Amino acid sequence: MSRYIVKRLVAAIISMFFLITITFFLMHAIPGGPFSAGERKDLNPEIIEAIRARYGLDQPVWKQYLNYMAKLLQGDMGVSYKKTNYTVNELIGLGFPISGEIGIIAIVIALVFGIPLGVVAALKRGSWADMASMIFATIGISIPTFVIAMLLMYEFCMKHSLLPTFGWGEIRHLILPVICMCLSPIANITRLCRSSMLEVSRQDYVRTARAKGVGEGSVIFKHMLRNAILPVVTYLGPLVAALMTGSFAIERLFMIPGMGRYFVNAVTDRDYTVIMGLTIFYGAFIMLCTLLVDIAYAFIDPRVRFED
């Protein structure tokens, strides 16, 4: 088990190294970066030179890279180029709790609705309940989140003014973003759960359980569901990461001051340190979630524990 975790951690660190390196050189390969002579005509050349020197931009790229890596190892991701009185770490500290809050609520709702819907659909295959949940699930995966968000916003905020379009701090501000964010996960979990329940229901061990005379409840919950839940657990890793680090579209639409909005703003502003910092944070967080999920998987499935 511990060997497995160590192996996974090493793999994650290698992936992170590549991500950071690629990001770094992509950022620096873009012609006319921030504070280059052409970019800020409002400032006179000496000031630009001074700023460049302050950020270390006057040094050769490989040296900048080494500097960045050295600082990163100490947990320092630099200062925002645009919001110069904030460090990247501070921005993450501001945005992440907000995105995380919405994300966790959305994940809980997605699991609470998605799993039962999928299970019922699989058990009552061909029934109206199956049809209804599959139609819902297809809608959920087909309509892009931002389209759903726009439609809900139009319906609840503009036509009927039931809910605020934007703002942050009260429960009513949470309702629409959470609905938008959990719809597609619910749809995906429903589909996953349905197909894996159907797959499991064909397995020999389910037949064995029935042949033992075990009650139907026990067949479904003990022998089928625990096996069927495994693909959902795998899906949960990237999902948790994506939801907790904030949806780019939702946070922009509802003007939520979360990580996703910082990232989009940074991209449109070409705020390179923030883009880099957030990319690294995303990458690391996703790998962490995947690792945690894989460990959880091993607790459900004994076959994984003994593989090195």
Add this chain to the structure above:
Amino acid sequence: MAKKTEMFPTVPEAMYTMESRDIPAELFEPLPEEEKFSEQINRPSVSYWQNAWMKLKKDKLAIIGVVFIILMTLLAIFGPIFSPYTYEQQDYDVVNQPPSAEHWFGTDQFGRDQFTRISYGARISLTIGIVAAIVNMIIGALYGGIAGYFGKKTDMIMMRIVDIFAAIPSLLYIILIMIFLGNNLKSILIAICLTYWFGTARQTRGQILSIKGQDFAMAAKVAGETDFQILLHHLIPNAIGPIIVTVTFLVPSAIFEEAFLSFIGIGISVPVASWGTLANDGMKVMGLYPYQMLFPAMAISLTMFALNFIGDGLRDALDSRLKK
């Protein structure tokens, strides 16, 4: 109960039983060889693809999807050609109009015809979807095929590389590449093509691994075909069914990705109209002119629906595990 009788077709009463004593003597003559297998010969043998096509034809939702995509393709090709307007032509006399006979989907804040812009958007979306799918299938199938076929160290190294890159969500790469290459159709295509093939490669590798030991591959090897001939002519064609299914689902993902990027403002830039930028523009004025948001939103959603239906239908048709 009606269901039960239908499950048991009545067996026609046999003319003779063991109790009969009046069976004509000629019936006890040997059965001629040619009458023996008659039944089997009459049954047409159905190939994998014929079987899949038969199944797909029965899937109403998939057929609706196919018809919708064909219509959308026609709109994408001919819409901008036959329309009296162009996607960038502004007309300040007809700003923010609701749908009418002249402007079927209304006009936007610059008086541009929404129908023309949406059909032009269909060009972008469908191009992205199709190109992404084809490029990904080629790269993924070749990469995965080579890794799976040669195995051992080659496989190990090639798949580790995929593992490393696939650990990071494609959206991050796409955004980084977009920043690097600029906001246009070409860079979106490059970005999506560079990042989507990991899944296809992994899947192909798995498929190739499981079939490369089978007799037909061995036979080809014994017949002296080169490794690449075996891979291209025998292995990949035999593994292509499930790969096609995965790639079908890539089409809506790629279209979604473009719409999404354009929507958050880092995709295709003005004045070119993609569905994502149209939705974004529409959203800004949706309180006043809901049509401007509604039509692009519908175009995206219905196309995604249609493509997902096709994908589901193809999966059911091509997945041999469901054959029973």
Add this chain to the structure above:
Amino acid sequence: MGEHLLEVKNLRTNFKTSAGIVQAVRGIDLHVDAGEFMGIIGESGCGKSVSMMSIMRLLDDNAAVKAEKIEFDGKEMQELSRKEIRKILGNDIGMIFQDPMTSLNPLYTIGNQLMEPLMKHQNMSKARAKERAIEMLETVGINEPDKRLKQYPHELSGGMRQRVMIAVAMCCNPKLLIADEPTTALDVTIQAQIMELMAELKEKFDTATILITHDLGVIANSCTRVVVMYGGKIMEEASVEDLFYHPAHPYTEGLLRSVPGDGSGSKERLVPIPGTPPDLLDPPAGCPFAARCPKAMRICNQAPAQLTTVGADHRAACWLLHPQIKDMKGGE
């Protein structure tokens, strides 16, 4: 009659598929007496497993089962509710399946899966069930049973897993054991061990056993009575001796010719049966074997033959047994 442990009359099982209705079992009669070791033999897809699953009601929803009679231990199974059936399954009837690699749930320990029927049917406490489970594992020849209880299926070999499956099936002392190709998925040496174990257990517990197989060798060594199935029908039913030495149906003869001899060193060649089994989507009106039968007559394609008595406890369904044939031969 009523003295049979299990009696089945005119059992029909159909499956609804996308291609149409598959008639997997087309009217078969079966009976097993207490303590009897019976074999059902046939090629894959001949309906032998399906008929057993139909009796146990273990088939999926797309299957429909109809029979004049399915009587087990004096009870008509078709009249029982699912709940009542569950009281019989695992308790009075134990089942072993073909593939031990997939028949055990990978997520639970051997102990957990073995104790499940004990606690459910015998109302045993956890501690008592554990004792009994250890006892059963010893009985089926698994060493270090208390250690095995805590292990997961993937930690055991195929042969071991099949032993566990046998322990699961036998732990409640069932009156009937149904073994569906219990050795097919195993290595030859292990096959012999498992068959030996089954024979041993049969002696020890006097459990009636139905052995489903496509392997004549397995039948020869263990069963007393054999039923031969083909195309969803019973072709022949006889004692093992009669079946091997006086087969009455051409299909049985074909089966016997297609396996290696009895070790007598005869130089007879193995003869495979040409052709393929009939398509049960659209089963032939006559004898299902007619298309492959070297002795087929015109009548065979027109009407099915019914089981006819050949000798004591020996019946076969073949037109060659029709009295008119004997008359014709006598007349020549």
